Amino acid sequence: MKALLHEQTVDVCGLKLHLIPSKQFKTATISLKIKGELKRDTITSRSLLPMVLRQGSKTYPNTTLLAERLDDLYGAALSLGGMKRGTYHILETSLEVANQKYIENEDTILRDALSLLKEIVFVPKIENGAFDKEIVEREKETIRQRLRSLLDDKMSFANMRLIDEMFAGHPYQIRAEGYESDLDDITGETLYTTYQQLLQEDEVDLYLVGDLDMSEVTALVSEIFQDVLPENRVRTTKHAAVKENAAARKQIEIMERQKLQQAKLHIGYRTNTTFGDPDFAALQVFNSVLGGGPGSKLFLNVREKHSLAYYVGSGFDSLQDLLIIYSGIAPEDYEKALQIIRQEFEDIRSDQFTDQELNENKTMLINGFYADMEHAHGIIDLTYMQQLGGSTQTPEETVAAIQAVSREDVVRMAHKVEEDTVYLLTSEVSE
């Protein structure tokens, strides 16, 4: 059988180029990732940077000109943002353009797209050693609004508060979106310093997925990206996730009140397992049996059997020892929901699940994995995650590892995962 993935990599111009040729897409997807460690003193600047870069480059100095350029590239989709992956912060810029072979008389879309990506990230609008003051001030307001509106999204608020509690003092606690209290001290100058430091120290990866030719792409990238990164770069090439985990606490309960209709019950667990560990596949299967989807124990019991919630499930961070069970319930159902959730967890510990549940969840995971591999961003996320986790597993090996997970593995994982913090966000008047 054909291999699922042909990733070719080459070091060029100080960055690592990854090409994944695939005939299944009508577009070319380009994704540039700049990875640095999560630090409390730079996070707000790092969060602000993509927003400032998005406002225009040296050649396309405002959003109108930049947007017109994207329109000329047949409505190319540009996105810039920052994200947290374990204890790293990754600044990601991606551009998706139509493959020129579907449009008559077009043969420079890929070249133009790569040039535009370079312009946006590496040739920003800088004057006198600073980003444009007006733009920086405007984007600080944007961040302020974004941080405040996160408070209105109760599900993400509950997750944020839970992580605050579980990871107090640990780098993972740092919020990728930044902090409102840092904003006053950020200027065009300080932001430029952060930017230069990131070009000097961060690891840069460029991914291309599409019906593309490696030698052509390598030639284009070497030409377009020459001189964008400093020559004497200090690359912090720490691959494995930071594993200084705090010891699990035993069942601490935190209750907070706001004016709302639906309470959010989120429970945090220590998995003691991350991507690249030998029992990572067992964690995936355990999570799936517990709360991975509509066939999971939590869904079937909390929702279908007891009608307590519309949404209930579980999810984990591949690069951090964290699993969260989340649910939206009526405030008065708190005790009952907590008791049922804990019981479902205990049932897996005491081997109370059928072979059918086990096998179905394994099949679901494998099918989901195959389906992800048919999306350009799914392919990029997987290969990048492998690099972050320091894993060299092929897709075929990943599938075999899930297939090999036994009942005993799942029970062992259920014991390895420890409850840490119960967080309840509930209504102001208890009913």
Added chain:
Amino acid sequence: MNKKEYQTIDEVIYSEVLDNGLQVFLLPRANVRNMYATFVTDFGGNDLSFIPRGGTEKVTVPDGVAHFLEHKLFEKEDHDAFQEFMNQGASANAYTSATQTAYLFSTTDNKEQNVKTLLDFVQAPYFSDETVEKEKGIIVQEAQMYHDQPDHRVSVGIQEAMYHHHGVRNEVLGTIDSIQSITKEDLYTCYETFYHPSNMVLFIAGGFDPERMMEVIKENQNGKDFAPPEEIIRFTEPEPTAVYEAEKTISMPVNVQKSAIGIKEDMQQIASIPQVKRVLLNGMLLDYFFGKSGPFYNDMYAAGLIDYSFNFMSNAERDHGYSLIASNAENPDAFAAHIKELLLSIKDQKLTEEAFTRMKKRKIGTLIRGMNELEVIADNYVWYHNRGMDYLQLIPIIQELTLEETNAYIEQWITEERIAVCKVIAE
């Protein structure tokens, strides 16, 4: 089985209307492991008044029935359809919009069996008093979840402000009271009327053999008895052209306030302009004027009137249509007043040839991007088909649009009486 080739975009669609009236479309793709199937009925949250199958009198069902029915269809007397899909390696879901209900799955395994499961579970309802009661707790929590979301509240509020009577005014989920009042009988009435094969479309896209798949579908359908197709009569009260209320305010505990502006489409234009042109022009013009490359965005952003959340969309349905422009707003009134002023200035603008070409390029690129995804092609193809259009032939239609007709459309696109505002303010 008909075969239609779309050469410029490298796709082939096989189609057939079966004896029982079911419209089937198959879009096979080489080198693809995944398969996506969607089974859609032309029945959604809007459809509340109609003549039930076999009846003669008009009935009106409670808000939220279509969505309730969607939840309950998965539950069978002795099993759950979600579970059955899972046994067969598929991941299933469903959604209800204002105008349709869709049941769908994607899978890389047991493709034919999963298609049979999809057809069988949707075509064999089992509703009991007990299971209907039990579902209310779940749906009420779904409604409560949305009630706490300011974005959801403002999007419902703007529909209520724009429309006097039309069904789109009602929340698809219904209200807490209407959900509580739904009975097993309501579900059966709607089911019998709207889930006849002749009111449904099956679309399958991905890696499979089309000849074999069509046989499997036919064999499954030929083994079931259906009454002959009947025309469905639905009732909507005549909707005035002007909005119901020009301004609506929702007060709730928020950290960030919001504002949405709705433009209701002129009923006469809806009757006189082909739907495909309304769909394309509303979308492209909104994108041109309010997108990041447009004449307004930069100034509004620099002035702090809008932020990253600024968004717009349009929906041109058979018997109604609207465009929405919304954002977080420190000052919702200032935002609304500014957008309204811009909207009213548009009728005097003429597009240049250059702007028009750019607008077309952008729309074509967006369509091609969407076609990467099996789900996007399937969902869109069905939506357009049910409205007499072909999603895969939009590109040539866009290329043929003329500057003259577009400028003529702009002249009558927006009038003041058709604009409404909805604000979410901190209580």
